[in-house]
Amino acid sequence: MARSFDQHVRFSGSFGTVLKMLMVIGFVGLIVFYLSPLSPQPNNLLTEAFLANPYLNGLILGVLGLGIIYFLNQATEVDPAIGWIKRVRNSVDSAHTVVPRAPKIISTAAFVLHESQWPQRPLTPSQKTSILDSLSLRIDERADIGRYITNVLVFLGLLGTFWGLLGTVSGVADVISSLAASGGEGSASDAVAQLITNLKGPLDGMSTAFSSSLFGLGGSLVLGILALFAGQAQNQLYTSLEDWLSLQTNDNANGGPAPEGGSAHYSAAEIDHTLQRLEAAITKLASAQHEGAGAVQQEIRQLGRTLLEGTRGGRS
Structure with a gap:
């Protein structure tokens, strides 16, 4: 089987994808820097929002960091797979071919190539489909995990919102109760001072609600962009592998061993008898x-x- 067209199938690594992901992370980091006390024009907005509920907001930022690491790893996972494919493609021997151990994402490819006695015999369409289906399944599994992490950020943001609103409602009820208990006793200035003091609880609840929504929804937006880039890298691997396997596949094969020379041969006696x-x-x-x-x-x-x-x- 001619293999000269193999080199025309290009496998793109993850360098460009990782670079774009790092640019997004850097852009977000630049925004955070200018909204922090360390910027040339100090701003306490993000610091105060974080301190409104440091435990919940710290959990949200922790999940965000975990998601960033996961999507970066998901994008770079294609590099070992591409390296394995290139080693197999460039070390083909017509007599002996030792298929090295493949990365987990394309482990089925190594098994199928070994069982089909490739490259002495071309792959069948069913074997090609088996490899591609396995890769597609693993890509979908990783995408599902990424979506779950993104949804966790949204959930934590909404959880903080309802938590803060619950505190706000409770604080407002306390304010009304205190005003009713005072019964107009004391001067007006004392009443206003007491009202301001009692409003601290509802305002703290609102701070918790808005800060958690800010961090949760903002983090989910960042992870959504990273998930898009990571998915593009893995889809490029799938497309390139599909093109390469098409060159190794005998479309006329029905699952059995391929005939020598790629076509059937009959003797003259068999033809005369027929x-x-x-x-x-x-x-x-x-x-x-x-x-x-x-x-x-x-x-x-x-x-x-x-x-x-x-x-x-x-x-x-």
């Missing part, structure tokens, strides 16, 4: 048709005689 059997069958068919036509003609003549005799008898 032609003689075909000629005998045609002769027999023609003879049967001739005999059948003679019988029909005989029946027609007999029917004609019967009708003629009946007509004569009627006249007499």
